[in-house]
Amino acid sequence: AQSVTQPDARVTVSEGASLQLRCKYSYFGTPYLFWYVQYPRQGLQLLLKYYPGDPVVQGVNGFEAEFSKSNSSFHLRKASVHWSDWAVYFCAVSMDNYAQGLTFGLGTRVSVFP
Amino acid sequence: EAAVTQSPRSKVAVTGGKVTLSCHQTNNHDYMYWYRQDTGHGLRLIHYSYVADSTEKGDIPDGYKASRPSQENFSLILELASLSQTAVYFCASSDKQGAIDTQYFGPGTRLLVL
Numbered sequence: 249a250q251s252v253t254q255p256d257a258r259v260t261v262s263e264g265a266s267l268q269l270r271c272k273y274s275y276f277g278t279p280y281l282f283w284y285v286q287y288p289r290q291g292l293q294l295l296l297k298y299y300p301g302d303p304v305v306q307g308v309n310g311f312e313a314e315f316s317k318s319n320s321s322f323h324l325r326k327a328s329v330h331w332s333d334w335a336v337y338f339c340a341v342s343m344d345n346y347a348q349g350l351t352f353g354l355g356t357r358v359s360v361f362p
Numbered sequence: 363e364a365a366v367t368q369s370p371r372s373k374v375a376v377t378g379g380k381v382t383l384s385c386h387q388t389n390n391h392d393y394m395y396w397y398r399q400d401t402g403h404g405l406r407l408i409h410y411s412y413v414a415d416s417t418e419k420g421d422i423p424d425g426y427k428a429s430r431p432s433q434e435n436f437s438l439i440l441e442l443a444s445l446s447q448t449a450v451y452f453c454a455s456s457d458k459q460g461a462i463d464t465q466y467f468g469p470g471t472r473l474l475v476l
Contacts, residue, residue, distance in 0.1 A: 280461075284465075284467075289469075290469060290470075291366070291454075291467030291469050291470055292405075292452070292454075292465075292467045293467070294464045294465070297462075297464065299462070338404065338405070342461045342462045348407065348410060348418070348420065348460075348461065349397070349407040349410050349420060349454075349460075349461050350405075350407075350461050350465065351407075352397075352404040352405040352406075353404055354402065354403065354404040355404055
């Protein structure tokens with residue numbers, strides 16, 4: 249069975265600093281990987297998604313992620329954080345039967361301070 | 363922009379009572395999902411559907427039923443609500459490739475069972 253681990257429950261970062269959120273997956277096969285963001289009191293929104301191909305994926309709002317098969321990782325990065333990036337970020341992997349929805353990590357809560 | 367709406371947005375229910383959560387999408391999407399979100403568990407899949415009049419069990423279906431009477435509508439039913447079902451419930455929809463397509467989430471329903 250597939251699983252996703254986000255080792256950092258909380259991250260605090262200064263506005264303008266860089267951000268990296270870690271994601272490790274366990275999946276036997278070719279993974280489809282996603283980062284979703286949840287702003288306060290809202291549903292989740294897609295930041296970016298990885299389909300087999302180029303390991304570096306560009307997303308919205310300056311986010312990018314890099315897939316590594318050797319490390320079973322899909323880390324999210326942003327060069328310069330804005331206060332509006334205060335949110336919870338979820339990494340997810342598609343299940344074996346992609347009709348069955350996604351397996352999500354527990355999320356990383358990002359707090360941005362001036 | 364894809365649109366998924368949920369009703370009610372919040373609800374207080376009594377233990378043993380029946381609760382129905384409704385979801386409506388205007389995206390003309392084939393797939394619909396119900397997730398629950400709990401602190402410490404991230405999002406977990408309860409039920410999903412890929413066609414009207416058919417539903418499938420997800421990872422945690424016990425205590426829940428689902429109904430998809432039309433392509434646009436997908437309901438989650440708690441026949442006998444229990445304290446452990448206190449959570450935030452999210453509905454999502456996606457197009458023909460299921461979970462590997464972008465999932466569009468509703469704003470969530472906060473359910474408190476007393």
